[in-house]
Amino acid sequence: GACCSYRLRDALHPLWQSPLTIPGGTRQSPINIQWRDSVYDPFLKPLKISYDPTTCLHIWNNGYSFLVEFDDSADRSIIVGGPLENQYRLKQFHFHWGAVNDWGSEHTVDCKFYPAELHLVHWNAVEYPSFEEAVMEGNGLAVIGVFLKLGARHEGLQTLVDALPAVRHKDTVIEFDVFDPSCLLPSCPDYWTYAGSLTTPPLTESVTWIIKKRPIEVDEDQLEAFRTLLFSSHGEEERRMVDNFRPLQPLMDRTVRSSFR
Ligand SMILES: CCCSc1c(F)c(F)c(S(=O)(=O)NC)c(F)c1F
Numbered sequence: 001g002a003c004c005s006y007r008l009r010d011a012l013h014p015l016w017q018s019p020l021t022i023p024g025g026t027r028q029s030p031i032n033i034q035w036r037d038s039v040y041d042p043f044l045k046p047l048k049i050s051y052d053p054t055t056c057l058h059i060w061n062n063g064y065s066f067l068v069e070f071d072d073s074a075d076r077s078i079i080v081g082g083p084l085e086n087q088y089r090l091k092q093f094h095f096h097w098g099a100v101n102d103w104g105s106e107h108t109v110d111c112k113f114y115p116a117e118l119h120l121v122h123w124n125a126v127e128y129p130s131f132e133e134a135v136m137e138g139n140g141l142a143v144i145g146v147f148l149k150l151g152a153r154h155e156g157l158q159t160l161v162d163a164l165p166a167v168r169h170k171d172t173v174i175e176f177d178v179f180d181p182s183c184l185l186p187s188c189p190d191y192w193t194y195a196g197s198l199t200t201p202p203l204t205e206s207v208t209w210i211i212k213k214r215p216i217e218v219d220e221d222q223l224e225a226f227r228t229l230l231f232s233s234h235g236e237e238e239r240r241m242v243d244n245f246r247p248l249q250p251l252m253d254r255t256v257r258s259s260f261r
């Protein structure tokens with residue numbers, strides 16, 4: 001591939017002890033986005049995002065990342081438009097990050113890693129009765145990816161960072177009852193989109209990816225706060241939650257489309 005070898009193809013991933021590649025997988029994630037190979041699609045609509053901050057429920061450490069989960073029992077926090085045929089409900093958002101600032105994102109742009117990547121996970125409640133079923137369907141999920149770069153302190157992120165000590169260990173949770181995830185989105189509307197998969201088990205090929213072109217800025221202390229989390233539960237030997245990103249996967253027969261020239 002352009003910037004990565006797939007020698008790990010049949011290895012087991014140290015974090016998930018699951019195959020790095022799905023046998024017969026043709027649309028796995030993450031991928032490198034080669035800017036000059038992306039194709040401008042004038043028919044892509046603007047992405048419309050409307051989140052209700054009071055649908056926020058709690059933050060929990062699931063042993064892969066920390067997730068902020070939302071009440072998805074109605075169409076109160078949704079996205080529509082962009083590459084999507086239906087509207088999708090916000091289920092949760094989480095991050096992936098590195099041990100150091102040189103890497104940490106799941107997707108790369110022209111082979112460049114960012115220190116972290118935000119994923120806002122939405123599911124197609126128009127066509128499927130539950131999130132669990134949507135996870136298994138080709139058009140079941142829509143994930144907005146936002147790159148984080150080192151820069152100014154992000155005030156909206158800080159309210160999350162302040163809560164992290166309470167979810168330091170795997171399977172700990174705290175109530176978090178008002179948060180507007182739109183504060184974590186860059187103002188620029190530009191995005192890339194491609195057909196991909198979950199990057200954690202079950203790795204199902206059910207995700208329409210919408211990757212924002214512009215990153216948001218966070219400061220060093222905020223990235224360091226992510227790195228104080230643990231993969232391990234209370235009472236276990238401490239294992240720092242870092243490098244929770246999946247290696248790049250082959251593009252295969254896919255085109256990345258851009259919403260911008
Ligand atoms: C059955 C999945 C539980 S929800 C979830 C998640 F926890 C997660 F981490 C990712 S990811 O693959 O890591 N990032 C897009 C997802 F896509 C998800 F839908």
Ligand SMILES: [Zn+2]
Binds near residue numbers: 094095096
């Ligand atoms: Zn993710």
